[in-house]
Amino acid sequence: MHITPDTLIIFQWGPVSLNATILFTWCVMVLMVVGSWLITRKLSTETHLSRWQNLIEVLVTGMRDEIRDISSQDPGRYLSFVGTLFLFIAVSNLLGIVPGYVPPTSSFSTAAGLALCVFVAVPLYAISQKGLSYLKEYIEPSIFMLPFNIIGEISRTFALAVRLFGNIMSGTIIAAILLGIAPLIFPVLMQVLGLLIGLIQAYIFAILAMVYIAAATHVQRKEGETGRQSEKGDLSDG
């Protein structure tokens, strides 16, 4: 049994080997790029929409509303990053119903890569918004907290990666084990549950990335919103 698709070599070409993770990541990327290119090629502003344009509009407006709710800022700057994370993870998890497909998110490399993107994006967004004075937050409330703040950053990145990897990998492994025990109907139910878990994990990954970015970029607390803001600040400590 393969615990990670990294070890599943599909194609060996001299010293270069193509494993299942890279191959299926490329498949998801091609699917998403070509799909969105085909849809956005002929957009209409009239009352009659094509159904695919409708789908894309629902997705984009839904993500914009969600980002605006969480960060209480203009969603435009964050939509490209957080929305891409959500769509990539969601598509690569939902394609799990295709036979022979292994979700690239069930490899720790992919999950760690995505989490590293978040790890880099948080200070980038904060510095581009508040300038280098953001770095002063690492020595708040005193200089002795510097190592703990850095450890917190690293551990929450690690938690982000392991959470995504563990959930998707457990779905794959449970399906494989159940195929040995009760091969007829039951794996279908677990597959359905796996779809639900895949979508929820994509949502959670994007939401947590947004919460981290929002906690780093929020400028000043408004009087009326103190309670909600601090509640979100607490969430981002894990």
Place this chain on the structure above:
Amino acid sequence: MDNISIIGAISIIVAGLTMAIGSIAPALGEGRALAQALSSIAQQPDETNTITRTLFVGMAMVESTAIYCFVVSMILIFANPFWEYVVSKAGG
């Protein structure tokens, strides 16, 4: 017992114990969070969206400890470094 049986037996037993003990606290915590969220929704149905979103994010946080245990037990069973070391010593 020789080395291989000791390492194999201990890996399997500890993998089971990891899951068994490690899933108690997250289960209790998630149950508490869910019960609290349900009663909050019952009191304030207008805030359902915010409560549900915060509940999901918080549950993912709580659940991550259980996921760590799962990953550790999977490593113990399928990718145990000590087991591979002993097997490679015995084989070579």
